[in-house]
Every structure is written in structure tokens, then in C-alpha cells.
Amino acid sequence: EAGVAQSPRYKIIEKRQSVAFWCNPISGHATLYWYQQILGQGPKLLIQFQNNGVVDDSQLPKDRFSAERLKGVDSTLKIQPAKLEDSAVYLCASSLFQDRGDSPLHFGNGTRLTVT
Amino acid sequence: AQSVTQLGSHVSVSEGALVLLRCNYSSSVPPYLFWYVQYPNQGLQLLLKYTSAATLVKGINGFEAEFKKSETSFHLTKPSAHMSDAAEYFCAVSAYNNNDMRFGAGTRLTVKP
Numbered sequence: 001e002a003g004v005a006q007s008p009r010y011k012i013i014e015k016r017q018s019v020a021f022w023c024n025p026i027s028g029h030a031t032l033y034w035y036q037q038i039l040g041q042g043p044k045l046l047i048q049f050q051n052n053g054v055v056d057d058s059q060l061p062k063d064r065f066s067a068e069r070l071k072g073v074d075s076t077l078k079i080q081p082a083k084l085e086d087s088a089v090y091l092c093a094s095s096l097f098q099d100r101g102d103s104p105l106h107f108g109n110g111t112r113l114t115v116t
Numbered sequence: 117a118q119s120v121t122q123l124g125s126h127v128s129v130s131e132g133a134l135v136l137l138r139c140n141y142s143s144s145v146p147p148y149l150f151w152y153v154q155y156p157n158q159g160l161q162l163l164l165k166y167t168s169a170a171t172l173v174k175g176i177n178g179f180e181a182e183f184k185k186s187e188t189s190f191h192l193t194k195p196s197a198h199m200s201d202a203a204e205y206f207c208a209v210s211a212y213n214n215n216d217m218r219f220g221a222g223t224r225l226t227v228k229p
Contacts, residue, residue, distance in 0.1 A: 002160070040125075042219035043160070043205055048166030056216060079158060091159055101148040101210035102167040105217055 002026065004108035005076055007090050013116045018080035022112045025073070025094030031055075033105065034077050035091040043091055049075065050098045082115045089113070118143035118209045120190075122220035130228045135179075135194040137223045139207030142188065150191040150208040150217070151181055160206060166190060177201070202227045 005024040013019050025032050030051055035043035046065065048055040051072035060067065064083070070073040079086055089110040096101040123138040141147055148167050152160040166173025171183045177200075181192045190207060207220040 020177075035219075040222075042122075042221045045216070045218070048216065093159075095215050096139075098215050100215055101212045101215055102165065103215050104150065104162045104165055105160075107152075107161070109157070109159045112157075 004092055004106055006090075006095055006108035006111055008111055009109065010112050010114075012116065013082055015084055015115050016081040018078065019082055019113060020076050020078045021090050021092075021113075023075045023077070023108060024108055025092070027074070029096055029106070030072070031095040031098040031103075032075050033093040033095070034067055034075070035093065037089040037091055037110070039088070046077070048098075055098060057066035075079030079113075082113075084115050087115045100104055117218075118145075118211055119218055120146055120149075120175040120220040122205075122207050122223050124223055125221065126224050126226065127184050128226040128228060129197045131199055135192070135197045135201065135225065137192040137203075137205050137207075137225065139181075139190045139192065139220060140188050141190060141209050142208075143209060143211070145211055147209045148212060149181075149183065150193050150210075151175065151179070151190075152206045152208060152219075152224045153224075154206065156203075163192070180221045197225075197227045199229065200229050201225060 018065040034046040034051045037043045049069040067077045091110045093105040093107045150165045151163040210217045
């Protein structure tokens, strides 16, 4: 099966600019996640979708971050305006089930964002 | 809410030596536990998962982990390290009815020739 696709792989922007990341999950996976991984740390959940509805966005900095999942498939994550501390790898993951904790996450290769 | 703590941000072993990566969990309900591996510039890949069927779980690449409720631990082991095992390893936890997965800070494994 095709894995989780993310683009771009790398992005360099200046602070206060905007940026968008794209994710296409594994076909048939209802749940989609965006994680932020700062260098030297574990992934931190930003937002979780079930189909096209938001399940959890409690850790999403909503003053600058936004995410959508139209038609319950692809998703985009946007940052506007970017800050230096947003430099990180943004990982997208998908899972077959949302209400089963034993359903593993499948990750894309991530987008490495550098804010200068 | 559930969480995991990984003891040791860096572990270095010689090739052929035992690998032991430590993870302790905190959960108010019986958890599901996972180990993931991340190679440079890649996403996370599932190594193994504990779902209460058996306390000793075998995963890919010769890794295994043992769930010990009395110690709230889920340590990852491999009898003999290989150079290709050098990577970042993450322990993760989720609740039985909600796939809201939380990750530890990670342990970087270095394998010396």
C-alpha cells in the first residue's frame, strides 16, 4: 500500500512569512494527525482529525496555526505568521481507527521547516 | 491522561552487545504501548506494540519489549546490536478507546564498531 505522502520535504522562510504543508494519508484511513517535532524532542500532537472533523486541537497555537481536512482525505497545515520557534519537522500520520488505541499510526517523512 | 518517560536521551553500545532502552508509562487506565524507530530524515516506523494479549512482545529487526505492570515499564531490548540499529527510538502510549498517541522525548542509539 502507498504510504503517507507529505510535501514539501524542506522549506526555509523568514519570520513573519506564511507557509503551508500538505499531507495525503493512506487510503481508507479515517484519522489524520499533525505532529510537531522540535530537534531533540519527541513528536507533539498539534491536531487530530476524524474524517473531516476535528477531534483534538488543544495544543494547536490557533493564533498562528490552522489546519483543514477537506472531504476527509488530504489535509493542509498552515502557519501565518511564522516565528523562529516554529522551526521543526512537521509530521503527518494516519490511522485506520480513531476509537481504538491499539491502531498504530503510519507516518510520512515529514516537512523540515527552518524559520530565519 | 497518559504519558511516557524515556530514561536516557543517549545510549551507546558496541556492535554485538545488548541493547536496552528504557520506558516508563503513566496511565489511569490500561494502556496500549508502542515503540517506534526514526532514521535520519525519515518519519517514524512501528517496531512493536503491546495490546494486552501477551506481556512479551516481539517486533521487527529482532527487537522485543516486556510489559511490566508492577514497574509501569515497557523497556525495549535486542540481544545483539547491529550498526544498522543506530537511530532514534520513541516510546508511545494511547488509551484503549482513544487513539490519541503521546510520545516520549526519544532515545538516540549509537552503535560503535
